[in-house]
Amino acid sequence: MSQVPANGRPLLEVDDLRTYFPVRRGVFLRTVGHVKAVDGVSFSIQPGRTLGLVGESGCGKSTVGRTLLRLIPATSGSVRYKGEDFFSYRGEELRKLRRQMQIVFQDPVSSLNPRMTVGNIIGEPMQVHGLASGSGRDEMVAGLLERVGLDPAYVTRYPHEFSGGQRQRIGIARALALNPNFIVCDEAVSALDVSIQSQILNLLGDLQKERGIAYLFIAHNLAVVEHISDDVAVMYLGRIVEQASARDLYSNPKHPYTMALLSAVPELNPRPRRRRIVLPGEVPSAVNPPGGCPFHPRCHLTRQAASDADATETAEITVGGTKLRVLRRCAEEMPVLEQKQAEPGHCAACWVTK
Amino acid sequence: MTSSTATSVMTGAKAPAARPRSLMAIVLRDTVSQLGARLAVAWIGLLILGAVFGPFIANSFPLIARVDGRWESPMWRYLVPTDVVLLVVFIATIILCGVRQMTVPVKVGIVIWLLALVIPLALWAVLARDLSWYRHEYGTGLVVISLGVAFGLDLAVLVLVPLKLPLSSRQWTILGLFAAALTGILVLHPVKPPTTIIYDQYRELGRAGRMQFSLPAPVPYSPTDRLRDQPDAQLLAPDTRHWMGTEINGADVFSRMIHASRVALAIGFIATGIAIVAGCAVGGVMGYFSGRVDMLGMRLLEIFEAIPTLFLLISCVAFFGRSLYLVMVIIGLTSWSGYARFVRAEFLRLRNQDFVLAAIAAGLPLRSVLFRHMLPNGLVPVLVSASFGVASAILSESVLSFLGLGLIDEPSWGDLLNQATGQGGTFTWWLAVFPGLAIFLTVFSYNLIGEALRDALDPKLRDGASD
Numbered sequence: 001m002s003q004v005p006a007n008g009r010p011l012l013e014v015d016d017l018r019t020y021f022p023v024r025r026g027v028f029l030r031t032v033g034h035v036k037a038v039d040g041v042s043f044s045i046q047p048g049r050t051l052g053l054v055g056e057s058g059c060g061k062s063t064v065g066r067t068l069l070r071l072i073p074a075t076s077g078s079v080r081y082k083g084e085d086f087f088s089y090r091g092e093e094l095r096k097l098r099r100q101m102q103i104v105f106q107d108p109v110s111s112l113n114p115r116m117t118v119g120n121i122i123g124e125p126m127q128v129h130g131l132a133s134g135s136g137r138d139e140m141v142a143g144l145l146e147r148v149g150l151d152p153a154y155v156t157r158y159p160h161e162f163s164g165g166q167r168q169r170i171g172i173a174r175a176l177a178l179n180p181n182f183i184v185c186d187e188a189v190s191a192l193d194v195s196i197q198s199q200i201l202n203l204l205g206d207l208q209k210e211r212g213i214a215y216l217f218i219a220h221n222l223a224v225v226e227h228i229s230d231d232v233a234v235m236y237l238g239r240i241v242e243q244a245s246a247r248d249l250y251s252n253p254k255h256p257y258t259m260a261l262l263s264a265v266p267e268l269n270p271r272p273r274r275r276r277i278v279l280p281g282e283v284p285s286a287v288n289p290p291g292g293c294p295f296h297p298r299c300h301l302t303r304q305a306a307s308d309a310d311a312t313e314t315a316e317i318t319v320g321g322t323k324l325r326v327l328r329r330c331a332e333e334m335p336v337l338e339q340k341q342a343e344p345g346h347c348a349a350c351w352v353t354k
Numbered sequence: 355m356t357s358s359t360a361t362s363v364m365t366g367a368k369a370p371a372a373r374p375r376s377l378m379a380i381v382l383r384d385t386v387s388q389l390g391a392r393l394a395v396a397w398i399g400l401l402i403l404g405a406v407f408g409p410f411i412a413n414s415f416p417l418i419a420r421v422d423g424r425w426e427s428p429m430w431r432y433l434v435p436t437d438v439v440l441l442v443v444f445i446a447t448i449i450l451c452g453v454r455q456m457t458v459p460v461k462v463g464i465v466i467w468l469l470a471l472v473i474p475l476a477l478w479a480v481l482a483r484d485l486s487w488y489r490h491e492y493g494t495g496l497v498v499i500s501l502g503v504a505f506g507l508d509l510a511v512l513v514l515v516p517l518k519l520p521l522s523s524r525q526w527t528i529l530g531l532f533a534a535a536l537t538g539i540l541v542l543h544p545v546k547p548p549t550t551i552i553y554d555q556y557r558e559l560g561r562a563g564r565m566q567f568s569l570p571a572p573v574p575y576s577p578t579d580r581l582r583d584q585p586d587a588q589l590l591a592p593d594t595r596h597w598m599g600t601e602i603n604g605a606d607v608f609s610r611m612i613h614a615s616r617v618a619l620a621i622g623f624i625a626t627g628i629a630i631v632a633g634c635a636v637g638g639v640m641g642y643f644s645g646r647v648d649m650l651g652m653r654l655l656e657i658f659e660a661i662p663t664l665f666l667l668i669s670c671v672a673f674f675g676r677s678l679y680l681v682m683v684i685i686g687l688t689s690w691s692g693y694a695r696f697v698r699a700e701f702l703r704l705r706n707q708d709f710v711l712a713a714i715a716a717g718l719p720l721r722s723v724l725f726r727h728m729l730p731n732g733l734v735p736v737l738v739s740a741s742f743g744v745a746s747a748i749l750s751e752s753v754l755s756f757l758g759l760g761l762i763d764e765p766s767w768g769d770l771l772n773q774a775t776g777q778g779g780t781f782t783w784w785l786a787v788f789p790g791l792a793i794f795l796t797v798f799s800y801n802l803i804g805e806a807l808r809d810a811l812d813p814k815l816r817d818g819a820s821d
């Protein structure tokens with residue numbers, strides 16, 4: 001959506017990021033396993049551009065956003081910001097650098113401190129980083145509130161006096177206060193109704209044009225992401241399963257999971273009609289992901305392929321009591337993210353599609 | 355977008371009418387809106403008034419007297435530093451609580467008033483040092499004069515100064531506190547009551563006909579006035595002179611009851627204050643850093659929880675002698691573990707709250723994350739249990755006094771209660787009923803306030819306000 005060219009040095013490079021949460025049991029809280037919330041995620045974002053990150057609830061999208069901002073510790077992997085290793089910063093240096101990377105949270109209720117006025121919520125970071133103080137600060141806060149479509153007179157109010165949509169705008173104003181280069185928008189609009197959703201999306205788009213901010217835009221369905229993203233990554237069980245430019249991903253999906261997600265997008269604009277693909281079974285647990293391709297128990301492509309294939313190349317699995325026949329390779333080998341027969345840069349992790 | 359901007363402007367237009375309310379303000383309002391809590395707050399307020407204005411209400415020395423043709427105020431002259439400090443703190447608190455509601459000229463007036471109080475008192479202090487006779491002769495007069503000058507200046511300021519100082523309410527608070535502290539220190543210096551106190555002095559003067567005028571306090575007996583000039587004053591039953599009778603040594607029980615509220619409040623607030631500070635520090639560190647620190651902290655808590663408070667109190671008092679401060683410190687240091695547990699649990703919960711993550715992501719320093727963002731949100735259960743803690747601290751002190759291990763000469767409810775059963779099994783009902791009732795009402799009040807606070811804070815009972 002933005003006009004910034006996609007060449008040159010990326011603003012942010014995430015390489016093989018992993019975040020595991022220990023699962024503790026028993027009297028001594030022994031670690032009995034790990035929730036692999038993020039399991040080897042890599043992507044990069046150019047300045048002034050937007051990467052959409054899409055996936056079902058619980059697939060680890062928020063964890064990606066939080067880990068790359070170092071709000072929760074990463075298990076392994078690296079994040080480079082402007083070419084520098086972000087994970088190597090410590091103490092004061094890290095605090096200063098945080099100014100340039102902000103986050104807008106998913107839940108407008110818990111993301112604002114209930115004990116602080118809006119003026120302080122937005123103003124304190126500015127003051128701490130020496131961007132403004134005194135009456136200059138008040139003016140800047142008022143200006144920001146106006147920019148996100150709120151009345152500047154709200155500065156003396158407390159968060160509980162606002163609606164969800166208003167709070168979300170306050171959260172956006174807080175992220176903008178530090179004039180960042182990069183914002184993680186963690187389902188910034190999911191909690192809002194549709195008319196307000198589009199207002200906020202427009203606002204984010206305008207701000208991007210004005211200030212050249214890069215976004216990691218997290219959402220759980222493709223409809224929202226389509227309008228705002230330059231590139232889209234689809235996540236499943238802590239991994240990226242498909243990554244492409246937004247246009248190519250929507251017109252030519254290469255992963256069965258993306259196809260399923262796309263078929264669930266309500267059709268507003270004329271587009272070739274798709275049959276709705278209903279995914280059978282539950283989202284598998286991130287503690288014990290299925291072997292092989294993590295998606296194979298729910299995959300319609302592998303079932304189709306298996307019905308045409310040789311019996312030696314297939315295997316029988318049980319999903320929720322019913323027996324299914326899938327490709328042996330899908331059930332046994334983890335597919336890698338590889339270039340498909342599409343635009344350059346369009347990758348997917350699937351054994352079936354070409 | 356435009357439509358929403360329009361609506362926000364519309365609601366914004368109405369906004370100034372209703373003051374923005376913090377969650378805390380709403381909770382406090384809800385707490386006090388319950389009848390029981392209201393009565394409890396009224397009783398505690400009464401105790402506070404008794405503690406602050408005790409010397410004005412019950413005093414053997416007349417408030418104003420004219421002796422041998424000269425006016426003086428014996429009550430003022432015999433005030434001890436504690437009396438004056440309490441008075442200054444009380445007035446400063448009232449002013450600070452009101453500061454948000456005040457217009458700018460009023461604020462300016464108050465600060466100038468406080469400074470005006472300080473300057474004559476400072477002058478007085480300097481003079482009193484060089485010319486000791488001066489203070490002795492005119493001491494009371496000077497207090498009255500300086501208060502008068504201060505009031506006068508204040509009035510002049512209110513009428514004349516339409517000054518507008520652009521200070522935030524926080525800066526006002528700091529300024530006010532500073533001025534109050536300065537006043538307190540300067541007032542303390544010249545407050546030197548005569549070292550020998552003869553309670554019957556003014557009664558004798560009256561009997562000798564040398565006192566032309568006297569305005570006695572409503573209860574004309576000091577708490578430690580043993581009525582040496584009156585034979586057989588011990589253990590008098592309540593009558594019109596001694597509304598609650600007298601105790602074993604002949605002191606007026608009502609006077610002692612009023613002055614004892616000071617001990618009761620002090621022990622409750624200071625002991626609980628110590629416990630809260632210690633609990634927040636340890637619990638906060640445990641909750642924020644979690645992991646190994648948390649484990650060590652838990653063991654420390656368990657050790658402290660195993661100490662029997664009353665037994666420790668009794669042995670310490672037996673060993674180090676009777677001291678109110680010792681009692682406060684021991685009660686404080688043995689009861690912080692509960693607060694630490696609450697704060698720890700709250701911090702563990704808050705650590706992953708989005709607004710705390712947002713504070714960290716904004717690059718705020720750890721100090722701000724801990725004390726501005728986490729602590730105020732984790733203090734709620736602490737407040738509830740603090741009101742129960744105050745009640746139990748008061749009970750502990752009463753028990754100690756009842757066991758005969760309390761303060762020596764200071765009035766205390768438990769001590770009075772202790773005297774109710776005398777040697778040989780005699781029972782004096784007025785020494786049991788009045789202090790017993792006071793202890794009961796106070797403990798009951800704190801418990802009622804605790805309950806009301808808990809109800810007001812319970813999100814299930816509140817709709818909308820807390821979301």
Ligand SMILES: Nc1ncnc2c1ncn2[C@@H]1O[C@H](COP(=O)(O)OP(=O)(O)OP(=O)(O)O)[C@@H](O)[C@H]1O
Pocket residue numbers: 021022035037055056057058059060061062063064106220286
């Ligand atoms: N602090 C934590 N401790 C343990 N497990 C966690 C923690 N945070 C997240 N998880 C687990 O990690 C997985 C991914 O969580 P995450 O919040 O990233 O999902 P999400 O994709 O953002 O979902 P949603 O769309 O619902 O927000 C989930 O299985 C969750 O249970």
Ligand SMILES: [Mg+2]
Pocket residue numbers: 061062063106186187
């Ligand atoms: Mg999420």
